Amino acid sequence: MLRVFRPLLALAFIAPLVAAASAADKIRVVATIPDLKALTEEVGGKLVDVDALARGTQNAHELEIRPSLMVKLRRADLLIENGLDLDSWADVAVQGANNPNIVRGAPGRVDVSRGIQVLEVPSIRVDRSMGDVHPLGNPHYSMDPGLAPIITQNIVDALARFAPDHRAELEKNRQAFLARLDEAMARWTRAMxxxxxxxxxxxxxxxxxxxxxxxxxxxxxxxxxxxxxxxxxxxxxxxxxxxxxxxxxxxxxxxxxxxxxxxxxxxxxxxxxxxxxxxxxxxxxxxxxxxxxxxxxxxxxxxx
Ligand SMILES: [Zn+2]
The missing domain is CATH 3.40.50.1980 (Nitrogenase molybdenum iron protein domain)
Structure with a gap:
């Protein structure tokens, strides 16, 4: 009896360990908004484990910072943010998360608005004291499929800085995504x-x-x-x-x-x-x- 059970028992102990190890190997990414989560999953593939702070139905300008968001950030390797003052509430969550990887200025803090040509930049100075929530120009660029190539390049660069050995795979994933996006873009352009x-x-x-x-x-x-x-x-x-x-x-x-x-x-x-x-x-x-x-x-x- 013992002989039969021992290997089974051993397996029962090892299997969860293997699963845990592969999850731990993944790059832990948190994105402020679900658009950036979706794009990170496209280029990150099996290399990443991605969570988002905001839900798709929410107003991304105003997120209530709950302890659950801080928990998501506590073990993150990277925090991907939209920038342009859309998701500056992330600072509050990061402060509560006590994670040096993702504080402002750390290599794990990634603003993907780099390289975006911002529209509706105010010609006069506006700030939040006037109630205007677009003081740096219009921050809602992420759902323009024509800008996804720039956003995904910024994401690949950030992931590859963290995991240099995987740059080729990330770039390959990105190219496959952009090929699918190109096809869809042709369809959307015709329809519109x-x-x-x-x-x-x-x-x-x-x-x-x-x-x-x-x-x-x-x-x-x-x-x-x-x-x-x-x-x-x-x-x-x-x-x-x-x-x-x-x-x-x-x-x-x-x-x-x-x-x-x-x-x-x-x-x-x-x-x-x-x-x-x-x-x-x-x-x-x-x-x-x-x-x-x-x-x-x-x-x-x-x-x-
Ligand atoms: Zn807005």
Whole structure:
């Protein structure tokens, strides 16, 4: 009896150890937002274990820093952040995490906005005391598929700095992802072609990179200014403008006031459509390419 059981027992002890060892070998990455988690998983493949602090349905400007976020950061090798003041709340979480790898200035702290040509940079100085949440320009670049090559290059560079032996594999993963993205881009460009020049209203200015990419025009925002709630006087002006310019669509973020957007749309003879402002923002938008697919389809269907 003993002879039979001993090998089994040994296996029972060894198997979990092997699993634990391979998990420990992975580069532990935390991304502030799910878009950057998705892109890190694309280029990191089996080499990474990635978690995100914000969920796709949340307003990435304002995240409540709970102890659970600090726990996620405690053992991270890398923290990947969007920058441009979108996710500066990460500093609070990092302070609570007590992890020197990812403090500002450490090699494990990675800002992937490097190399992005930032849109809507204010020509006058604005800051958060004025309530404006885009003081450094528009920070919502991550869901523009045309910028994914720059973002993924920044991510590969950061991962390869941490694990130099794996640079070739990371670069190979990135090329495979970019090939799939190119294919999808051709499809999106064809689908969006009839919408070129169309004017849309947005709730929060979250969409400027995507709109520019496909030649649509942002005519107005429902917010008075980025992050400042819509005032009745401003909404009256927007409704008049929508009627005058025959604007038929309002884009709303999942975290914003969809009811208000619907009311405004109804008064203006238009419709409101909720797009995924981040990966996971709406049902079916669970991967990077899947989320853009969803947004392109929703836009085409809404404007047709
Ligand atoms: Zn914003």
């Amino acid at each position: 072609e009839p919408l070129r020049g169309a004017k849309v209203v947005v709730y929060h200015p979250q969409w400027i990179y995507l709109l520019h990419r496909f030649g649509l025009v942002q005519a107005a925002t429902l917010e008075d200014r980025p992050g400042i709630p819509a005032s009745p006087a401003h909404l009256t002006r927007v409704i008049r403008q929508m009627k005058d310019e025959q604007i038929k669509l309002i884009i709303v973020e999942p975290w914003n006031d969809v009811k208000l957007a619907n009311r405004v749309a109804q008064e203006a003879g238009a419709k409101a459509v909720v797009l995924a402002s981040m990966v996971g923002g709406v049902k079916g938008a669970d991967s990077y390419i899947g989320a853009i697919d969803h947004n392109v389809n929703a836009l085409v269907t809404a404007i047709r």
